[in-house]
Amino acid sequence: MAPKTIQNLHGLLFIILAEATRTEPPVRQSTPAARTRLPRVDDGEGNREMCFLTNDEARLLIDAMDPDVRDMVEVLLRTGLRYSELAALQVRDITTTMVRAVNGSRVHRGYLEVKRAWKRQKDNTFKLVAPKTKTSRRRVPLTPDTIRLLRPRLEGKGPEDYVFTTSTGVWSRHSSFYSCRWAPGVKRAQERGLGKKPRIHDLRHTHVARLIDKDVHVFKIQRRLGHSSITTTMDRYGHLMADLDNTMIEAIDGCRERPWAAPQRSTVRQACLAAKLSDKPGPPQQRPQVLPQRIVSGGEDVEQGDEDA
Numbered sequence: 364m365a366p367k368t369i370q371n372l373h374g375l376l377f378i379i380l381a382e383a384t385r386t387e388p389p390v391r392q393s394t395p396a397a398r399t400r401l402p403r404v405d406d407g408e409g410n411r412e413m414c415f416l417t418n419d420e421a422r423l424l425i426d427a428m429d430p431d432v433r434d435m436v437e438v439l440l441r442t443g444l445r446y447s448e449l450a451a452l453q454v455r456d457i458t459t460t461m462v463r464a465v466n467g468s469r470v471h472r473g474y475l476e477v478k479r480a481w482k483r484q485k486d487n488t489f490k491l492v493a494p495k496t497k498t499s500r501r502r503v504p505l506t507p508d509t510i511r512l513l514r515p516r517l518e519g520k521g522p523e524d525y526v527f528t529t530s531t532g533v534w535s536r537h538s539s540f541y542s543c544r545w546a547p548g549v550k551r552a553q554e555r556g557l558g559k560k561p562r563i564h565d566l567r568h569t570h571v572a573r574l575i576d577k578d579v580h581v582f583k584i585q586r587r588l589g590h591s592s593i594t595t596t597m598d599r600y601g602h603l604m605a606d607l608d609n610t611m612i613e614a615i616d617g618c619r620e621r622p623w624a625a626p627q628r629s630t631v632r633q634a635c636l637a638a639k640l641s642d643k644p645g646p647p648q649q650r651p652q653v654l655p656q657r658i659v660s661g662g663e664d665v666e667q668g669d670e671d672a
Contacts, residue, residue: 370401371538377487397486413599414565415572420557427552432544434512435527436566441509443570443588446563447480450534451491455522459510471510474502477589481536489536499589537563568600575603 373396380394416424421440428436439449452475459473478500482492494500505513516526525534535544545563553560561569567588574584581604585596
């Protein structure tokens with residue numbers, strides 16, 4: 364069996380045996396499952412090949428999920444967070460505000476802060492811990508569409524309440540979410556035409572692929588993902604950046620549509636030179652007009668400006 368399957372079955376057995384120790388009188392004095400050594404499974408669910416989803420495939424997958432977790436799956440895709448980070452997200456970690464767009468409309472802008480994550484302990488329990496590295500503790504900008512997904516999850520909750528919870532108000536551990544929500548949703552998506560079998564962590568991989576497709580710099584991707592170094596990012600996703608070779612060639616040799624040309628003088632300088640040659644006063648130099656930059660954009664969470672991937 365795969366390491367993940369072993370961990371899922373072990374988790375079920377652990378719960379059963381732990382309950383046996385709490386009955387009156389106790390059926391068992393202790394649970395042997397607490398002393399079991401399990402095969403290691405990283406946050407990427409092993410070393411299997413990464414699965415990338417197109418926009419249509421991602422939408423098909425999200426629509427196939429149970430209605431009460433569709434927003435959670437989409438937020439995973441839009442932010443690139445690890446599941447352990449999203450499940451530990453609290454209301455106080457999200458900051459939103461209203462800003463005025465260039466066209467005059469008011470839109471939501473904001474960010475979330477990754478300050479903690481769930482970590483499995485040796486006895487198979489989970490503990491809320493701070494990120495292991497400084498870069499894992501990070502701020503992730505949010506787009507207006509992502510904020511609209513999050514806002515209903517924040518209403519009526521206190522600062523330390525978890526954003527994503529079950530109907531009973533508790534967080535869902537990875538194995539439970541995978542078995543009860545993710546796997547059935549993937550199966551329904553496959554029945555509707557999805558030709559892939561993505562894992563939860565593949566939403567993070569797909570998020571990175573979208574950033575790379577939009578030519579976001581690898582350093583910014585590293586910061587957004589919380590990787591401990593840019594080497595980790597390149598080792599994981601460097602094969603997606605093959606188009607950078609063409610970009611570098613064009614930067615060195617110029618546009619392929621025209622031969623190499625020397626840099627052209629500015630229009631103002633040419634006008635002044637022509638005026639001097641003809642003994643006519645040249646046009647006064649004007650300060651360039653600085654246009655306001657657009658600070659609001661829709662669509663995916665693309666930030667312009669790990670120890671586990």
